[in-house]
Amino acid sequence: MSDVELVLRSTRVITPEGTRAASVAVAAGKITAVRAHDAEVPPGARLEDFGDDVLLPGLVDTHVHVNDPGRTEWEGFWTATRAAAAGGITTLVDMPLNSLPPTTTVGNLRTKQDVARPKAHIDVGFWGGALPDNVKDLRPLHDAGVFGFKAFLSPSGVDEFPELDQEQLAQSLAEIAGFGGLLIVHAEDPHHLAAAPQKGGSKYADFLASRPRDAEDTAIGNLIAQAKRLDARVHVLHLSSSDALPLIAAAKAEGVRITVETCPHYLTLTAEEVPDGASEFKCCPPIREAANQDLLWQALADGTIDCVVTDHSPSTADLKTDDFATAWGGISGLQLSLPAVWTAARTRGHGLEDVVRWMSTRTARLAGLSQKGAIEAGRDADFAVLAPDETFTVDPARLQHRNRVTAYAGRTLSGVVKSTWLRGERIVADGRFTEPAGQLLVRHP
Numbered sequence: 001m002s003d004v005e006l007v008l009r010s011t012r013v014i015t016p017e018g019t020r021a022a023s024v025a026v027a028a029g030k031i032t033a034v035r036a037h038d039a040e041v042p043p044g045a046r047l048e049d050f051g052d053d054v055l056l057p058g059l060v061d062t063h064v065h066v067n068d069p070g071r072t073e074w075e076g077f078w079t080a081t082r083a084a085a086a087g088g089i090t091t092l093v094d095m096p097l098n099s100l101p102p103t104t105t106v107g108n109l110r111t112k113q114d115v116a117r118p119k120a121h122i123d124v125g126f127w128g129g130a131l132p133d134n135v136k137d138l139r140p141l142h143d144a145g146v147f148g149f150k151a152f153l154s155p156s157g158v159d160e161f162p163e164l165d166q167e168q169l170a171q172s173l174a175e176i177a178g179f180g181g182l183l184i185v186h187a188e189d190p191h192h193l194a195a196a197p198q199k200g201g202s203k204y205a206d207f208l209a210s211r212p213r214d215a216e217d218t219a220i221g222n223l224i225a226q227a228k229r230l231d232a233r234v235h236v237l238h239l240s241s242s243d244a245l246p247l248i249a250a251a252k253a254e255g256v257r258i259t260v261e262t263c264p265h266y267l268t269l270t271a272e273e274v275p276d277g278a279s280e281f282k283c284c285p286p287i288r289e290a291a292n293q294d295l296l297w298q299a300l301a302d303g304t305i306d307c308v309v310t311d312h313s314p315s316t317a318d319l320k321t322d323d324f325a326t327a328w329g330g331i332s333g334l335q336l337s338l339p340a341v342w343t344a345a346r347t348r349g350h351g352l353e354d355v356v357r358w359m360s361t362r363t364a365r366l367a368g369l370s371q372k373g374a375i376e377a378g379r380d381a382d383f384a385v386l387a388p389d390e391t392f393t394v395d396p397a398r399l400q401h402r403n404r405v406t407a408y409a410g411r412t413l414s415g416v417v418k419s420t421w422l423r424g425e426r427i428v429a430d431g432r433f434t435e436p437a438g439q440l441l442v443r444h445p
Contacts, residue, residue: 070100145442
């Protein structure tokens with residue numbers, strides 16, 4: 001223990017074995033040991049004692065749209081990673097679209113990395129994109145270190161990232177399965193969307209009707225069939241339809257290699273409470289009814305849904321018009337995801353250990369980030385310090401993401417992030433940030 005530089009102590013440390021009073025020893029950015037709470041501090045080491053505040057592993061958000069470069073006025077790496085750090089997130093994986101260029105070739109990946117490197121307050125990795133015409137680029141991107149590949153099965157909302165039809169999905173999935181990669185999928189069926197009523201206007205009920213559950217259910221069913229046929233590994237993004245849960249549970253029981261995420265907004269917001277014209281609540285697939293939400297929580301509890309991620313997808317405020325048909329679809333949630341989920345989880349009988357499993361351990365596992373996601377020896381010394389019983393009211397002016405539009409404005413949430421630590425260095429505390437210290441991550445074989 002003579003090389004220990006830092007000891008973090010709390011009466012409540014969330015470890016893989018449960019929550020306990022402990023002292024966590026850190027050296028060279030890594031956790032070297034989790035010891036008894038009253039263990040002697042090694043000579044020369046600095047002690048940080050958090051009392052009864054909870055020490056949890058830094059969150060890992062595998063679904064973030066940073067949009068930098070190209071649409072940096074929507075969001076950039078400097079602002080996105082500050083917002084993440086303020087919310088206890090120490091690692092994010094950036095989506096391949098909404099930036100220009102999209103991350104669909106190795107050259108485009110290098111462009112994205114060059115932009116991110118000096119701006120990242122937390123660690124950042126990258127997904128690649130699967131397009132109709134870039135099957136030849138998938139293996140080179142995999143070899144260059146992307147964590148997997150995103151595909152849309154319905155229009156993405158930006159022209160430079162077209163969707164895959166079923167034949168193109170099969171081609172891309174076969175290629176990805178051939179080198180043991182992961183395909184992550186926005187699963188809404190375009191035919192069901194085209195058949196749904198498209199009224200436009202300010203009524204949320206009309207928007208909800210335009211993105212029916214059966215669009216998700218059909219797309220997920222088709223994806224399961226393709227994954228089963230090819231023995232491919234697939235991941236369903238931002239599940240909102242509870243009707244798809246039996247399909248997913250059955251596929252998992254059959255051994256299909258499928259994982260599933262949902263998002264804080266599906267777990268905490270309901271269609272019944274969305275005001276007409278309030279497009280800060282617009283996302284695709286949409287926020288659905290309270291009864292649907294109850295079933296998503298049940299699926300999290302039983303493991304049908306694996307993890308919770310933000311799908312942070314911001315835009316400039318002018319694109320959030322009061323017409324749901326034309327407003328940009330996306331909810332900004334990086335800074336608020338932990339308190340939002342914790343506030344709802346505790347009312348449903350879940351503990352912080354569950355939240356850590358959904359938002360850190362399993363997301364790290366999804367991306368193959370074996371150095372992240374848990375407080376145990378050998379992992380990166382990434383932490384969030386949380387006062388779980390303190391509350392705050394969401395003030396958009398206090399948010400760190402670039403365009404301070406939020407569906408959570410005015411809500412009172414439980415759980416205040418007191419500080420965030422990256423590889424043993426405190427990167428934010430009480431609203432004060434260090435200079436960017438994040439590293440760019442690549443997938444390791």
